Amino acid sequence: MHSNMRDFKAEYIYAEYPKWVTLTNGESIIVNNEDEEAAAIGVEDSSDERAALFVEAQALGLNPHHRVGAAKLAEMIKAAKVSE
Numbered sequence: 741m742h743s744n745m746r747d748f749k750a751e752y753i754y755a756e757y758p759k760w761v762t763l764t765n766g767e768s769i770i771v772n773n774e775d776e777e778a779a780a781i782g783v784e785d786s787s788d789e790r791a792a793l794f795v796e797a798q799a800l801g802l803n804p805h806h807r808v809g810a811a812k813l814a815e816m817i818k819a820a821k822v823s824e
Contacts, residue, residue, distance in 0.1 A: 793817060 758772045761780055771777040793813035797804050800820045804813055 757774075757777075758770050759777075760768050761771050761777055762768050763780060764782060769780060771780055790810040790813065793810055794804065794808075797813050797817050797820075800817060802816055802820055804816060808816075
């Protein structure tokens with residue numbers, strides 16, 4: 741038998757990094773890990789604050805989208821407290 745490269749199969753292994761990310765000014769760069777990506781796109785590490793605000797919003801009966809940021813959650817909570 742001879743080798744037929746059209747039937748060649750290789751196992752696919754997903755790797756998230758390195759990957760291209762787009763900066764706020766429109767430029768694209770390659771990042772090698774999650775920390776570099778967060779620094780490049782300007783994500784603040786406020787996940788604990790956001791999680792606390794999310795729980796508070798739910799306790800007030802609000803149903804925020806799971807990707808809402810901390811600033812928007814704080815606005816929603818403030819508006820809900822004012823309207824009570």
